[in-house]
Amino acid sequence: MAAQEAKLVERKAKRLALTGNYAVAYAVKSCDVDVVAAYPITPQSPIVEKISEFIANEELDAEMVHVESEHSALSAVVGAVAFGARAFTATSSQGLEFMHEILFIASGLRLPVVMAIANRALSAPLNIWNDYSDVMSARDAGWITIFNETAQEAHDAVVMAYRIAEDPRVLIPTIITLDGYILSHTVEPVEVIEREEALKFAPKRPRGYRPVLDPDKPITMGVVGTPEYYYEIKYQLIHAMRESVKVIDEVFSDFCKTFGRCYERVEPYRMDDAEYVLISMGATFGEVRAAVDKLRREGVKAGGLKIKVFRPFPADLLEKYIGGGNVKAVGVLDRAVTVGGATEGPVFNEVATALALRGIRLPMVSFVHGLGGRDIFADDVVKMFKILMEHASRGESARRTYFIGVRE
Template sequence: MAVVKEKPREEQLPTRRRKIAATGSDAAAYAVRDADVDVVAVYPITPQAPIAENIAQMIADGELDAELIHVESEHSAMSAAVAAAATGARSFTATSSQGLELMHEILYIASGLRQPVVMALATRALSAPINIWNDYADAMAMRDTSWIMIFSENVQEVYDNLVQAFRIAEHPDVLLPVVVTLDGYILSHTTEALEPLDREEVLSFAPKRPRGYRPVLDPDHPVTIGVLGAPNWYQEVKVQQALAMRESRRVIEETGKEFGKRYGREYGFIEPYYMDDAEVAIVTLGATSSLVKAAVNRLREQGVKAGMVKIRVFRPFPAEELAKVLENVNALGVLDRAVSFGGALEGPLAMEVLSTLAVRGITKPFISFIHGLGGRDIFVKDVVEMYQKLLEAAKSGKSVTRTLFYGVRSRRGHII
């Protein structure tokens, strides 16, 4: 058992802000409270349930003045959240895995109707077999739904990303729903230090805009929302949506910078780690990044010029930023925690990264790795092995043309 010898003194803390111990689920609920959300529609699912419980407690204690709709399914959770947003309310929901799959139909409708719903997704593997542990299969399955997708690496980022999410979603140049992920259990149930903002700060950073700045359901200004779009108009609506997604880049960037200016934690689309002189690099998402960072640290100690890139904003995809930072590596890998079964490569992020580079004429020896499905532990040594594979690729100049599954129980070794 660890013994705390000395209590840290106030002046040793990096800022004068209060630090508290919080799980990712706590952080999500605090962000909802501090953003003064009006309507929360949630259906419980593991590992998202503590978010719902925390919000319910805050409402019961009078800390948050919101309507909590105890919906009978995630499909209804998303439907009610979209309808509340259409009525002009700031609306929030949270889910995981199967819940997200049940919402799927309405995910497209939320973005198609340009309703700024904010959602927390405690990432979890998809059935079957049923599995409640972390991977990114659920998140990857919503990549084409026109939601802005922000991945969090730690508890602080869960909070900060959600606060930014409200500002981004409700921006008149964006008006798209935003999902913020927290790795199931790894972040949703793990306690870390969190520095929450004051509610006044959050409401000044992500202010509620005056009613009527976007069309909402209002008897004095009746609008018809959710029309039938025939072939003569449907395409225009969808192209506008695609353009809004492009336009959101500017707003996301501005928001991340402004957040840094105000609170000392700046956020970009990606977070490069030891990339200035990296010869081999791995691109990954979410809390898995911490693990890859640990492997990079170990390799750097051994004199290997390893680097890694964490993708924070997965939608819109940070193609320019990524291409720039990966331009000078000798070999490149992507670590996915989801499978695109039967894909050209089976890692969904791998395909995304590869097409980003290919279309810009950048070719690098490339390997697609998949590990950590359904909560399978990824060890630092596994990631170190991936880097060694990349060093070989850098030397030979050859890509591996198929995806490699790591950490598999097999007589032939753990790589398939």
């Protein structure tokens, strides 16, 4: 569907061979960001290296704050955005953990910060390779969170993220992710959104359109919220996050019309008559597609759902795609763990909750794979589908998470 619509929009776009990291950096440049603050961490570093080059070569007019830590990176960006600038930061893994405290403050202050996360596993043991433990630990921080499957998606997501985050109906900081190495360091052809196009799509608003630190109109930000007020202030964020769905859909649809690349908060793959469905996100979904194709050739009605927007959680679209009556069983492939959780799959837990609350009673299975950069092969995903089918035939959910690809 997306491919067909893409053909309808005629654009002469510049195509460059870019890594995921560079794709993000090019988008940041096109969005005419004013302040960048970041701290080196693998595998994110090339984003900021490239942005530094842009600034050094006067291709981007921005101030770079060479902070001494990720904690300060997000703090500086919070300051810049509170003053009315458009700002950017990027991090991975331990860096995101070090920012953790400020994540909640950025959303509590309703600052439209945009941050890229090149996903990487968390220590210990130290590991620089891909999984989603880092961003999953930020799932309660009140940030809109957009997962990306390709470098192109990551590039587009930056431009959309500024428009979404800065919308006065939203004003919520936004994370865009790219799988460490798998996207961050892999070269793909990317249609680059030029500055004029980006600024037309995600225009910079006049500085005072939202509350900012301005001597001519002094306000106090970061107040003490006593029990009489704290709850309501938090509830405003909860409400805004729920309402942001409309804006996200609006922005995705406008992006589709403008650039011919169409996204949905949940993207279906061969779901029309699918009986066995596996849900995943990010670049991992590529393996799901491959497994679905393989099973389809064997006559199995397999399908995949990619959660593109993880926050706000797309429960409505899961219901739409899964609740139609065809689906016999649902699995979730998590590339992160919540140790000691109801199941160990963080996304599974949310999918199960969302479906149960909507009266969708199907056998469900939680899978975990790919921790710390362990490769996930299409055959591993086929194996997951087989387990899923087994549970479907017994009409039983799995009480415990299946850990695939681990040496026990």
